[in-house]
Amino acid sequence: MRAHRRVATALRELGVETVFGLMGEGNMRPLIDFAGLGGSVVAATTEGAAVSMADGYARVGRRLGVASVTHGPGATNALTALTEAVRARTPLLLLTGDTPPREDHLQRFDLRGLAALAGAGYVRVGAAADAAADVARATRRAATESRPVLLDLPVPLQRLDVADGPPLRPPSPLRPGAPGEEELDRALGILAGARRPVILAGRGALDARDEIVALAHCVGAPLGTTLLGKGLFAGEPLDLGVIGTLASGRALETVQAADCLLVLGAGLNRYTSVDGALLEGRAVVQVDRDPARISAAAEVGLVADVRRTAASMREQLIAAGQEPATAHRGDLAALLAAEAAGPVASADGPDTLDPRTVMRWLDRVLPADRVVVTDTGRFVSAPWRLLSVRSPADFAHTCNFASIGLGLGTALGAAVAARRATVAVVGDGGGVMNLVELATAVRLGLPLLVVVCNDGAYGMEYRHLRAEDDDPSPARCVWPDFAAVARALGARAATVRTRADLEALDGRVAALGSDGAGPLLVDVRCDPDVDPDADPAEPAGPA
Structure with a gap:
């Protein structure tokens, strides 16, 4: 051939x-x-x-x-x-x-x-x-x-001819290693002596959820994740959610009070560690199969498989008669539940919506087993904080190179893999770059919801100009009508400016993935002067 x-x-x-x-x-x-x-x-x-x-x-x-x-x-x-x-x-x-x-x-x-x-x-x-x-x-x-x-x-x-050789076999998965005994003993000594331990897991712990939860119960540790570990401990009473710059107030308070941080399959970048502040003054034990990811801040670093290590830790602690730590607040679970159910700060205008309003609505209306993909831009903290997933495998973002415009394509591939409701949250600047790929989603009949947070500007640049007391108008943009373009490409579409507009879409969004109707684009009109990271009571920038 x-x-x-x-x-x-x-x-x-x-x-x-x-x-x-x-x-x-x-x-x-x-x-x-x-x-x-x-x-x-x-x-x-x-x-x-x-x-x-x-x-x-x-x-x-x-x-x-x-x-x-x-x-x-x-x-x-x-x-x-x-x-x-x-x-x-x-x-x-x-x-x-x-x-x-x-x-x-x-x-x-x-x-x-x-x-x-x-x-x-x-x-x-x-x-x-x-x-x-x-x-x-x-x-x-x-x-x-x-x-x-x-x-x-x-x-x-x-075009050269070659002989037809024997069929290839898919490679066998790598067998992860077990932790070294000396390092494991040091790690166990730190865990056993901790009064307020906290476990932080990342995407590298995706297959070890049950073992980590069991270990957490053994040592009395609340559970948190990195952004890429989002959703790993959903349903656990002591789930702190995402730790770091995206953490809730209660979660941040709990980590700051910890005396030991057990890091499993997670990196400790500046966002997770809040520029190292969450690592200071507490013992850090880190487990990862990649030695390059072990932080210099780790008192003990175990290059090993997370699942096997968590199971081994629990077995040895139980054998040694370990009792769960009790120094965390006794009402922590109730406080976390109340915080999660509490109102979300937002600043809707008469004909604009705060992205936080939209993400809380999506979290309520979308099918529970959805996949979430975000582009990058000033809007991302809203979906990262408020749009939940059942598993880290159901979440992806395109912020690793901080380039706008990659989210829609990434969401298309995610939808092909998952074949279930997938939502892409993009900004208007990034969304317009690859809007033509909606035609691909239409051709494939993908169950894709594209939410465009449309503030009519390159939002980060707009915010920077305002913060420096400069005229932000050069960052304003005039786009084609997203909904009209989406319809021209064969997709369903709607433009929303108010909560009533959102509520009118409940049925279509709830049926995503089960109605066979293909992609839906929702153009959400936002105010560039509203900062989704700020308290609405505070001014977004210079007047």
């Missing part, structure tokens, strides 16, 4: 079911072959969106994401989305192919250099006979290194 078909065959043998792509000379043959072999090719409108789709598919589907673009401008158009996926540590394969080796080829570009610039891995197929082995090597690297790998299949090589 031809080398391009051997690559497509190798992908199918390795268990790849879906490829997100945009066809060009450098990748059209493998894409056609992949579809012919029973795989699903989701055609994107832009190369960046194709990579974002694969990114969202991998994050929510918890499997390898695969995207394919052509060489030259196809690859450069995908650079921002590829960088986001690198920083999100997404296992992703980006299939492209180098141009014919001519100096006058208009689309020539250094693919190896592009991959290095983004921080992605790079595998070049150097000989047609090695095509299948190189596909396997690239996918294995993407999985084990938790990052995208660019697979370069040069165009001249694609």
Whole structure:
């Protein structure tokens, strides 16, 4: 067979079911072959969106994401989305192919250099006979290194004949390690002596929920998460929610009173640690399978599997007669429940809505098993705080590279993976960048709700100008009518300005994913002078 078909065959043998792509000379043959072999090719409108789709598919589907673009401008158009996926540590394969080796080829570009610039891995197929082995090597690297790998299949090589070798087998999952005895003993000594321990878990603890909850009951520890661990302990009475700059008042107070912080499968970046303030004055024990993620602030760092470590800790503490700590407030569960049920501060205008109002409404109306994806922008704290999910696997954001415009594509891939109600919360500036991809969602019939927080401005820049007592009007923008554009692309759409407008959408939003009606866009008109992070009683900025 031809080398391009051997690559497509190798992908199918390795268990790849879906490829997100945009066809060009450098990748059209493998894409056609992949579809012919029973795989699903989701055609994107832009190369960046194709990579974002694969990114969202991998994050929510918890499997390898695969995207394919052509060489030259196809690859450069995908650079921002590829960088986001690198920083999100997404296992992703980006299939492209180098141009014919001519100096006058208009689309020539250094693919190896592009991959290095983004921080992605790079595998070049150097000989047609090695095509299948190189596909396997690239996918294995993407999985084990938790990052995208660019697979370069040069165009001249694609048409060469190769022998049909034995079928490839999907790689076996890595067996996580057990904690070292000496480090485990030190960690247990700290936990056993803690009077007010708190457990902080991240997305790396996704498969260890039951073991962590059992350990928390054993030591008497409230449970909190990073943003990427959002929803992990939903339903637990002592669930503190997201810890760090997004924490509720009660959660922040509880962590500040702790004498021990057990960090499981979570990073301790500046947002989670509040620039290190939540780590000072308390013992930190951290467990992660990646040694690079162990913080210098950790008194004990265990490079080990979170699930096995949590189970081992509990077993040994019970065997030693450990009693739960009792120094936390006895009414903490009741206080947390009251805080969660309390009113949400918002500042709606006569014809505008505060994003906090909208997110609380969505949290009430959307199907409980929804997937939530956010773009980045000044609106994000509202969905991060107020729009809940049942599991961290149902949440993704595109803030790792802080680029607006990636949220819609990522949500499309997430919806393909989940095949259930998916909501994308985007700003107007970021939303308009890839609004055309709604046509892809329509074509696929995806159960997608796109919520545009439309303040008619580049919101962060508007806020910065106001904070510096400058005229913010240069950051104002005039957009096309989002609802009209969405309808032109085949989607359902509505514009909302008041709570009554929201309530009128209850039925359509509640039925998302069960009515088979496809995507719905809601254009929410917001006031750029309302800061969703501020108390409405306080002025948003200089008058």
